[in-house]
Amino acid sequence: MTWTHFQSTMVTHEKNATPDEAVLTERLREAGLRPTRQRVAIAALLLDGRHRHVSADSLAREIRQTGAHMAGGTIYNTLNQFTEAGLLRRVTIHNEHSVFDTNTEHHHHFYDAEQDRLIDIPADEVLLASLPGAPEGHDIKAVDVLIHISQNDHRE
Numbered sequence: 375m376t377w378t379h380f381q382s383t384m385v386t387h388e389k390n391a392t393p394d395e396a397v398l399t400e401r402l403r404e405a406g407l408r409p410t411r412q413r414v415a416i417a418a419l420l421l422d423g424r425h426r427h428v429s430a431d432s433l434a435r436e437i438r439q440t441g442a443h444m445a446g447g448t449i450y451n452t453l454n455q456f457t458e459a460g461l462l463r464r465v466t467i468h469n470e471h472s473v474f475d476t477n478t479e480h481h482h483h484f485y486d487a488e489q490d491r492l493i494d495i496p497a498d499e500v501l502l503a504s505l506p507g508a509p510e511g512h513d514i515k516a517v518d519v520l521i522h523i524s525q526n527d528h529r530e
Contacts, residue, residue, distance in 0.1 A: 405459035412444060416452050427476040427492040465492060482519040
C-alpha cells in the first residue's frame, strides 16, 4: 500500500471503501475491533503482509511522513488494541521499551541495542532442553527468547 493509499484511507468512509480497505475493515471486525478510520489507516500500514517491528514513535513518524496527523495516544492505544486482538505481538525489550511485531507466528528475536533493532529468529532455531515447572496454579503460556547482541570490535 502506498502513502497515497494511507492518506485516502484517512478520509474515505466505509461505504466507499476500496477492496483493500474492505478487506482491512473485515479483518478488524473479525478481530472484534470497530473499524474506525484511524484503525483502518494504521491497519493499512501494518497489516500488509510484511513482517516488521514498529514502536509507537516510529509509527507516528511514518504517519507524519504521509502528511497526515494522528495523536500519539491514538497510535499507542491502537497498537495495544491490535495486540490484544491478536493482530500484532508485543516484544518487551526492557521495562520501558516495547516494540510491536507484525509477525504473530511463534518466533524469537535478536536485539541490537546500538541500532535499536529486532531481528527475527525462526522458532525452530532455538532449542530449549528443559523448562522449570510453572508455579502451582499456573501454566506456561509461552516462551519468548530475546538474545541481546552487539557489534563485535574486530571488523575485517
